Amino acid sequence: MLIASPSVIKSLYIKGELNLAKRYLPRRIYPVWIEGTDWLDCVPLDFINTQYIDMRKGKYETGLNTLVNVLKTAEASSEQDTAIDRQDIVNRQQKAYLPVSRIDTTSSARKFSRTLPLTGATVAIVLFAIIGGTLIYWSYAHQTTSKYLTSTVTPTQSASPTQLNQSYVGTTRGFANGSITFSLISEDQQGNVSLGVIFMRSDNNKQANYNCQGKVTKDRHITLHCSQIDAQNFLLDIEGVIFQDGHMQGTMAATDSSDSSYQHNYTWNVK
Numbered sequence: 001m002l003i004a005s006p007s008v009i010k011s012l013y014i015k016g017e018l019n020l021a022k023r024y025l026p027r028r029i030y031p032v033w034i035e036g037t038d039w040l041d042c043v044p045l046d047f048i049n050t051q052y053i054d055m056r057k058g059k060y061e062t063g064l065n066t067l068v069n070v071l072k073t074a075e076a077s078s079e080q081d082t083a084i085d086r087q088d089i090v091n092r093q094q095k096a097y098l099p100v101s102r103i104d105t106t107s108s109a110r111k112f113s114r115t116l117p118l119t120g121a122t123v124a125i126v127l128f129a130i131i132g133g134t135l136i137y138w139s140y141a142h143q144t145t146s147k148y149l150t151s152t153v154t155p156t157q158s159a160s161p162t163q164l165n166q167s168y169v170g171t172t173r174g175f176a177n178g179s180i181t182f183s184l185i186s187e188d189q190q191g192n193v194s195l196g197v198i199f200m201r202s203d204n205n206k207q208a209n210y211n212c213q214g215k216v217t218k219d220r221h222i223t224l225h226c227s228q229i230d231a232q233n234f235l236l237d238i239e240g241v242i243f244q245d246g247h248m249q250g251t252m253a254a255t256d257s258s259d260s261s262y263q264h265n266y267t268w269n270v271k
Helices: 012-024 057-095 108-115 120-141
Strands: 002-004 031-033 167-174 178-187 192-201 207-216 221-228 231-242 248-256 259-270
Touching: 167 248, 178 259, 192 221, 192 231, 207 231
Parallel strands: 002 031
Antiparallel strands: 167 178, 167 259, 178 192, 192 207, 207 221, 221 231, 231 248, 248 259
């Protein structure tokens, strides 16, 4: 379960846990939004287009009922998948002319599952325990962690890398709000791109100009590595998604190669 809040995108611990979950249980991530005003500021880039259960403030009761129903559905689906897997094992053994092993249905775990039906009340108790433990962990590590339930929506893959527009203009949010401009310098048929990026903070009108090199993939993702023109030690790492309507959005991290403690995180949206 991913308990979503503004501190999630700042936490390296949560990113690590999500990478493990996406690797081993990609369809079992349940996003629950508990705090924040903008979903874009509460989850990593891969979850921006993922459906979620809203349990913020006055929506808690409705969200809890929804989550209980979702967990029930997930449990039923898991049992069905297990039954299919068992039958598949039997079929393979029969085809190989091997004795069919009797599947043990009397293990202590299965006896327990038959004697303790997962009712709505049981699910609710388990849910409160999970959320309580997660919130304690979040306060300890400054983090919070998410299917209404669906897997992450991936933009349609095309036969060749997406062609960028000549320029994009939009806004940034995060360490400091501001404006950002992307200007295309070059793009080849393999998706290698060169762009100029101008970032201006709205609080002090300070402007930084960057040269960026990167890649646009067939599944409409863009990755850029940038260095500030007049101060090479200031770097930008930009990741984003190019949508069918032409706009782009994503995240970026500003770092200083001469100061390991310097890291400012932002989200951006341009068209």
